[in-house]
Amino acid sequence: MAEAYRGFKNGIGDCFTYFTVSQVLLDRAGIENIGLTREGGRTRHYWSLINCGEGWYHFDATPNKDHRESFYLTESEAEKLTEIRGNNYYVYDKTSIDVTPEE
Numbered sequence: 001m002a003e004a005y006r007g008f009k010n011g012i013g014d015c016f017t018y019f020t021v022s023q024v025l026l027d028r029a030g031i032e033n034i035g036l037t038r039e040g041g042r043t044r045h046y047w048s049l050i051n052c053g054e055g056w057y058h059f060d061a062t063p064n065k066d067h068r069e070s071f072y073l074t075e076s077e078a079e080k081l082t083e084i085r086g087n088n089y090y091v092y093d094k095t096s097i098d099v100t101p102e103e
Contacts, residue, residue, distance in 0.1 A: 001022075001024075003016060003017055003020040003021060004017075004020035004021050004023070004024045006019040007020060007053075008021060008024075012024035014054040014062075015044075015045050015046050015047070015060075015062040016044070016046050018060075018061040018062045018063075019035065019046035019047060019048065019061065019062070020046075020047075021061070022048065022059070023035060023065065025049060026048070026050060027095045029044040031050055031052055032051040033049065033050045033051075033053070033059075034048060034049045034050075034056075034097055034098055034099065035047075035048055035051065036048060036058075036090075036092045036097075037092060038088055038089070038090070038091060038092060039088060039091050039092055039093055040091055041086035041087040041089070041091070042087055043087070045062075045089065046089075047059060047060035047061070047070075047090070048060075048061075048101065049097065049101055050072075051099070054102075056099045056100065056101045057072045057073060057074060057099075057101065057102055058070070058072075058073035058074075058075070058077070058078045058090065058101065059072065059073075060073075060090075064085075066084070066085070068081060068084070070080070074101065074102045074103055075101040075102065075103050076103055078090040078101075
């Protein structure tokens with residue numbers, strides 16, 4: 001909550017800031033969401049799986065230099081984007097969640 005507050009207050013931050021701010025907004029909107037953390041890679045990265053009533057999709061609120069779409073990604077789209085960006089970008093422990101993202 002402290003990082004989300006800092007994000008709302010300052011309007012800037014890293015991927016964890018964007019993740020926490022979006023998580024607060026998703027919760028307030030009643031949208032199911034699960035936080036994910038990158039496995040491997042040189043740095044940590046945080047994003048969400050969201051369910052707006054149509055199944056589970058990847059949602060990354062963090063702006064990226066490549067300007068590629070990172071909202072409502074299927075599992076295969078997230079895997080393709082990981083190949084493009086490298087650094088295990090959207091690699092996560094799939095056994096840590098009890099839902100299946102849309103393919």
